Each structure stands twice: as C-alpha cells, then as structure tokens.
Amino acid sequence: MTMSASLPLAAADTALPAAKPDLAPLLLVPALMLAVLPLAGSFSTWVTLSVAGLAMGMMYFIMASGLTLVFGLMSVLNFGHGAFVSVGAFTATLVLLPMRGWLEMDSLLINLGVLGLAVLLAMIVTGLLGWFFERVIIMPVYGQHLKQILITMGGMIVAEQLIHVIWGAETIALPLPAALRGAILMGDAAIEKYRLVAVVVGIVVFVAMFLVLNRTKIGLLIRAGVENGEMVEALGYRIRRLFVAVFAAGSALAGLGGVMWGLYKETLSAAMGGEIMVMIFIVIIIGGLGSVGGCFIGALLMALVANYAGFLAPKLALVSNIILMIAILLWRPAGLYSTTRG
Amino acid sequence: MLHQLLSGDKPRSRILSAVLLLILFGLAFAPFLTSGARPLNTAATICVYIVLVASYDLLLGYTGIVSFAHTMFYGIGAYGIGLGLARVDEPTWSAALAGLGLALLLALALALVVGLFALRVRAIFYAMITLAVASSFAVLASQLSDFTGGEDGITFSVPELLSPGYQLLENEVLGRSIDGKLITYYIVFFGCLLLFLFLLRLVNSPFGRVLQAVRENEFRAEALGYRTMVYRIWANCFAALVAALAGALMALWLRYVGPKTSLGFEVMTDILLIVVIGGMGTMYGAVVGAALFIIAQNYLKELMAAGSSALEGVPLLANALHPDRWMLWLGVLFVLSIYFFPIGIVGKLRLRAYFARR
Numbered sequence: 001m002t003m004s005a006s007l008p009l010a011a012a013d014t015a016l017p018a019a020k021p022d023l024a025p026l027l028l029v030p031a032l033m034l035a036v037l038p039l040a041g042s043f044s045t046w047v048t049l050s051v052a053g054l055a056m057g058m059m060y061f062i063m064a065s066g067l068t069l070v071f072g073l074m075s076v077l078n079f080g081h082g083a084f085v086s087v088g089a090f091t092a093t094l095v096l097l098p099m100r101g102w103l104e105m106d107s108l109l110i111n112l113g114v115l116g117l118a119v120l121l122a123m124i125v126t127g128l129l130g131w132f133f134e135r136v137i138i139m140p141v142y143g144q145h146l147k148q149i150l151i152t153m154g155g156m157i158v159a160e161q162l163i164h165v166i167w168g169a170e171t172i173a174l175p176l177p178a179a180l181r182g183a184i185l186m187g188d189a190a191i192e193k194y195r196l197v198a199v200v201v202g203i204v205v206f207v208a209m210f211l212v213l214n215r216t217k218i219g220l221l222i223r224a225g226v227e228n229g230e231m232v233e234a235l236g237y238r239i240r241r242l243f244v245a246v247f248a249a250g251s252a253l254a255g256l257g258g259v260m261w262g263l264y265k266e267t268l269s270a271a272m273g274g275e276i277m278v279m280i281f282i283v284i285i286i287g288g289l290g291s292v293g294g295c296f297i298g299a300l301l302m303a304l305v306a307n308y309a310g311f312l313a314p315k316l317a318l319v320s321n322i323i324l325m326i327a328i329l330l331w332r333p334a335g336l337y338s339t340t341r342g
Numbered sequence: 343m344l345h346q347l348l349s350g351d352k353p354r355s356r357i358l359s360a361v362l363l364l365i366l367f368g369l370a371f372a373p374f375l376t377s378g379a380r381p382l383n384t385a386a387t388i389c390v391y392i393v394l395v396a397s398y399d400l401l402l403g404y405t406g407i408v409s410f411a412h413t414m415f416y417g418i419g420a421y422g423i424g425l426g427l428a429r430v431d432e433p434t435w436s437a438a439l440a441g442l443g444l445a446l447l448l449a450l451a452l453a454l455v456v457g458l459f460a461l462r463v464r465a466i467f468y469a470m471i472t473l474a475v476a477s478s479f480a481v482l483a484s485q486l487s488d489f490t491g492g493e494d495g496i497t498f499s500v501p502e503l504l505s506p507g508y509q510l511l512e513n514e515v516l517g518r519s520i521d522g523k524l525i526t527y528y529i530v531f532f533g534c535l536l537l538f539l540f541l542l543r544l545v546n547s548p549f550g551r552v553l554q555a556v557r558e559n560e561f562r563a564e565a566l567g568y569r570t571m572v573y574r575i576w577a578n579c580f581a582a583l584v585a586a587l588a589g590a591l592m593a594l595w596l597r598y599v600g601p602k603t604s605l606g607f608e609v610m611t612d613i614l615l616i617v618v619i620g621g622m623g624t625m626y627g628a629v630v631g632a633a634l635f636i637i638a639q640n641y642l643k644e645l646m647a648a649g650s651s652a653l654e655g656v657p658l659l660a661n662a663l664h665p666d667r668w669m670l671w672l673g674v675l676f677v678l679s680i681y682f683f684p685i686g687i688v689g690k691l692r693l694r695a696y697f698a699r700r
Contacts, residue, residue: 145408146465149408154677165662283472325474
C-alpha cells in the first residue's frame with residue numbers, strides 16, 4: 001500500500017464532479033423550428049424557410065463569434081467590429097472583380113477556388129487590420145468602458161470613410177459565382193445553393209472553433225481567460241498576447257463573414273458594417289456576452305425568428321429581433337449562457 | 343441675476359466667456375446680421391443642436407450613461423409635431439400642441455421602459471441595447487410609410503403666424519421684414535435658450551450633483567444612501583424629454599420630418615462627436631461644440647472641395663479631400679481628441695484659466 005493511497009483526498013484519478021450541463025438553451029432552436037412546422041402551410045415551405053434561416057444564422061455567427069470572445073477575454077467591446085465586416089467584403093472585390101471571367105465559368109471547382117482566394121485575402125487583410133486596430137486604437141484605453149465605446153465608434157467612422165476613399169462612394173455589385181446561383185430541388189422544397197454553402201461554412205467554422213477551444217491548450221487558456229483573466233495571468237501566461245491573437249482571429253472571422261454577407265446581398269456599401277453591427281450586438285446579447293455557444297444559438301434563433309416572422313407576419317418581422325431579445329432577457333437577464341463577466 | 347440665470351455655473355474662463363458671448367450674440371441677432379436662407383438655417387440648426395447635445399451630455403458627461411437611443415427621442419419629438427400638423431386640414435396651434443404632447447408622453451414612456459429594462463446592467467450592455475432599440479425604431483419609422491411617410495418623410499404646413507408669407511409689421515426693422523420665418527427663428531432661439539438654461543439648472547442642482555456622484559463611483563453613491571437606479575432613470579427621462587422638445591423645434595423650423603434628418607445614425611454620431619470635442623460633463627461644451635461643428639459642416643466642405651480639385655491628379659488624396667469625406671477628418675480628430683484631449687475644448691479652457699489664477 002502506497003502513501004498516497006492512504007490519503008483519502010489525494011486520489012488523483014477521481015474526477016471532479018461535472019458541472020450540470022445547461023441544456024435548456026440548446027433545445028430552443030429545434031423547439032422553435034418544430035413549433036413553426038404546423039404554421040408554415042406545407043413541409044417544403046418549412047424546409048425552405050428553415051434552411052434560409054439557418055444559413056443567415058450561420059453568417060451572423062461567423063461575424064459575431066470573434067466579438068464575443070474578445071469581450072469575454074479582455075472585457076473590450078469593439079463597436080468598430082462592423083468595420084471589419086465591410087473591409088472584408090470590399091477586400092474580396094480586389095480578387096473577385098478582376099477574376100470575374102473565372103467566376104462565370106460553369107465549373108464548381110474553379111468558382112470555389114477563386115472564392116477561396118478572395119476569402120483568404122479578405123481574412124488576411126482584416127486580421128492584420130484587427131491587429132493594428134488593437135495596437136493603436138484599443139490598447140491605450142483598457143479598463144475604461146466609456147472611452148472604449150467612444151474610441152471604437154471613432155475607429156468605425158474612420159474605417160467606413162476610408163472605404164469610400166479607396167473604393168469610391170458608389171455601391172459595388174458582387175454577383176454570385178455561376179455554380180452557386182440558383183436553387184436545387186429537394187422534393188418540393190427549393191433550396192438556394194448559396195445558402196447551403198453558408199450552412200456548410202458556418203458549421204465548419206463552429207466545429208473548428210469548438211475543437212480549438214476545447215481540445216487545444218490555447219483553447220484551454222482562452223476559456224480560462226474568459227472565466228477569470230487575472231487568474232490565468234497569475235499562473236504565468238501572457239494573456240495580453242493571447243488576446244491580441246484572438247482579436248486578430250476574430251477580425252479575420254468578421255472579414256470572412258463580410259465576404260459571405262456581401263455575396264448574399266450581392267451589393268456592397270460601406271455602411272453595411274454599421275447595419276450588420278446591430279444584428280451582431282443583438283446576437284451576442286442574446287447569447288450572453290463572452291459565450292461562443294450562446295452566440296451560436298443566439299445567431300440561429302435570431303435569423304430563424306426573423307425569417308419565420310417575415311413569412312408569417314411581415315409587419316411583425318420589423319421588430320422581431322427586439323421582441324426576441326426582450327423575451328430572452330426576461331428569461332435570462334444575462335443572456336442564454338452567461339459568463340462570469342456577462 | 344446672471345448668477346441665478348446660469349445657476350451659479352459660470353464659464354470660469356475669460357476666453358470661454360468671450361466665446362460664449364460671441365455665440366449668444368451671433369445667434370440672437372443672426373437674422374439681422376446675415377441675409378439669405380442658408381446662414382439663418384445654420385443658426386437655427388446650431389440652436390437646436392446645442393440643446394440636443396446638452397441633453398445628451400446630461401447622460402454621457404454627467405451621469406456616465408452611454409446611450410445610442412438619443413436620436414430616437416429627438417425623432418419622436420420631430421414626428422410628434424410633424425404628424426400633428428400634417429393630419430389636420432388647417433394647421434392650428436392646438437394640433438401642434440396635441441402632437442407634441444403625445445410625442446412627449448411616448449418619449450417618457452419609452453425612456454422609462456428602456457431605463458427600467460436596461461439601466462440595471464453595465465455601460466456596455468446598455469449601449470448595445472439602446473443601439474438595437476433605436477435602430478429598430480428607425481426601421482419601423484421608415485417602413486410604416488402609410489403613417490410616417492416612409493423614407494420620404496412628411497412636409498407639412500405650420501400655423502399662419504409662422505408661415506413665410508405672414509407679415510407681422512408693415513415696415514422693415516433694421517433692414518429686415520418681420521415675417522413668419524423670423525418669428526419661427528425666435529421661437530426656436532428662445533425655446534432652445536430656455537431649455538439650455540433648464541439643463542444648466544438641472545445639473546447644478548442637488549439632483550445633478552448626485553448624477554455626478556453616480557458617474558464617479560456608483561457603488562459609493564449607493565452606499566451613501568442614494569438610490570442610484572432611480573437617479574439614472576430620472577436622468578434618462580429628462581434627457582429624453584428635452585431631446586424630444588429639441589426635435590419638435592427642429593421640425594417646426596424645417597417644416598419637414600424624415601427618418602434621415604431626425605432618426606438616422608448619422609445624427610447620433612454627430613451628437614457623440616460634438617459632446618466629446620466640446621467637452622463632456624460641461625453644458626457649455628455643447629454650445630461651443632455645436633457651433634463649431636455645424637459651422638464646419640456647412641462651410642468646411644467648400645474648403646475641402648477646393649482642396650480636392652487642387653489635388654485632381656493625386657488619386658487617393660483627392661478622394662480623401664472630397665467634400666463628402668469630411669467625416670473622415672472629423673473621425674480622426676475625434677479619436678485623437680479622446681486620447682490627448684479627453685476633457686474637450688471647454689474642459690481645457692477651464693483648466694487653463696484655473697492654473698492661470700493660481
């Protein structure tokens with residue numbers, strides 16, 4: 001018999017009691033979808049509506065996830081996040097417009113290749129921009145919420161105007177690649193191809209994020225930082241460095257979201273970032289500031305509600321976001337999954 | 343007398359006093375000093391913006407609340423007058439007052455709801471929620487086109503006394519005919535002056551002192567026995583009502599309301615820029631900031647146009663100096679002033695005067 005075995009509390013292999021999983025928010029999305037099924041009229045309409053909603057939700061999620069992580073990690077709320085969305089979309093035009101011929105070719109592979117190049121460029125540019133933004137705009141105002149809000153607003157104004165300076169004041173048309181236009185029929189339900197792409201990209205981003213956050217050491221540190229940044233710092237990790245990386249990654253994701261959003265709307269304007277900003281905020285409020293899972297559910301909920309409301313009660317659709325937000329906050333005042341700082 | 347009018351909050355800087363007197367004098371006699379519609383329009387806009395910005399400063403500078411819903415209240419006031427006068431065949435004072443009354447009630451109710459709902463949370467949360475609420479409200483106003491005129495807005499006629507064709511006196515006074523436009527201007531001017539003095543009274547009252555205490559250290563203010571929530575909600579309501587009144591005056595002046603001029607996010611960014619550049623937490627900051635901003639907005643663009651055409655050949659620089667890009671430079675100025683100049687023009691002037699006296 002060894003020494004340690006005789007000590008009742010030292011059994012290293014006894015797992016800590018697992019925290020009770022909080023499942024209720026997870027059920028919201030399927031519950032909502034099921035609840036609308038009888039109202040939608042026909043099954044195929046319901047499928048079309050749901051897929052469209054999910055696709056939009058995925059795009060919201062991609063744009064919002066970086067912001068919520070940054071907030072959780074350093075308690076910085078970047079009101080200029082929307083600018084990254086616009087910059088991403090406009091950067092993509094640098095590839096997509098000169099290579100328009102390639103996009104017109106009826107080959108999925110070439111189309112996706114060009115698209116991938118555009119996305120890559122957009123993500124690199126927005127990632128670098130995020131890094132710069134953090135260094136220049138945000139670093140001097142840590143811990144001062146009022147100044148953070150004001151200064152990131154200022155950054156947003158400047159970025160929006162710079163887009164005008166570089167790309168001109170007119171809106172830019174951004175047609176979808178040939179292979180992604182149109183819809184495919186599944187039974188009676190018509191599903192736009194691009195929405196399927198958006199769903200796939202969204203799921204890939206979510207899974208990748210989930211894996212990084214839950215299966216890697218960096219993810220462990222990020223999650224720990226979101227829960228209690230000071231403690232992580234006290235353990236000897238440079239949370240600042242981690243934060244810059246997360247900020248740049250979040251900006252790059254916003255850039256990716258911007259490209260997808262731009263292709264979805266098929267026109268780009270410098271104000272698009274400011275407009276989408278409101279959506280992003282509602283998503284992260286619903287999800288609980290700092291929570292990626294909550295952000296995912298919040299994004300899907302919001303897009304689905306907006307989509308269903310647009311079909312069932314068009315007048316109501318205008319304020320459906322606000323109604324959803326109020327309903328969620330009445331249920332859980334700090335959002336679906338509140339983190340310690342939320 | 344002056345002490346009481348200013349509620350004991352004197353400019354406390356000789357330069358600031360001079361600037362304020364200059365602005366007051368300029369606005370009071372604008373119709374007689376200038377001719378043409380544009381300068382008078384600028385003066386009226388300055389008057390309204392002073393009140394609008396000062397009421398926002400009650401929230402941002404004095405209480406430390408960041409709200410993005412201020413234009414919502416401004417818009418409610420404007421639409422109140424607009425809809426009140428556009429609904430009736432004969433524009434009467436009672437129709438205008440009824441519209442204004444309803445608008446004030448709606449503004450108060452919304453301010454209470456938003457306040458109760460969201461003021462319990464921290465600054466950042468509140469900022470986001472108000473942004474969401476305000477943008478939905480703007481969407482609603484532009485989509486319900488049967489009621490609000492949609493994107494186009496509504497033009498309406500004003501009571502006869504205020505209409506441009508009306509002549510109060512046969513003769514001209516100081517080379518200017520006393521017409522409805524002039525009367526409207528003075529209603530706007532004195533309305534704004536009263537509202538501004540009211541705000542000055544408010545922030546220098548015991549109530550205003552508590553607001554400042556809430557801004558500095560909410561926890562301690564609460565520990566002293568003040569119910570900080572109640573104070574914050576009151577501040578929210580006062581700011582909303584004054585903003586609505588400012589909106590009403592603006593609508594009366596323009597004889598038009600539309601989502602762009604009263605509810606747009608651009609108006610909100612203008613307010614933010616003016617508050618910060620003028621000086622947060624000083625009512626006089628609103629005066630100096632608004633005057634500077636509106637004059638720059640109206641006249642700087644021409645300067646930029648000249649610069650832009652001079653740099654025709656240079657690709658990006660000519661774009662950057664395009665008159666529509668003046669917000670770019672203002673944004674840069676804004677960011678820089680938050681870093682190096684956080685107390686704004688008025689704060690700086692007062693600080694200089696304070697050190698000069700010692």
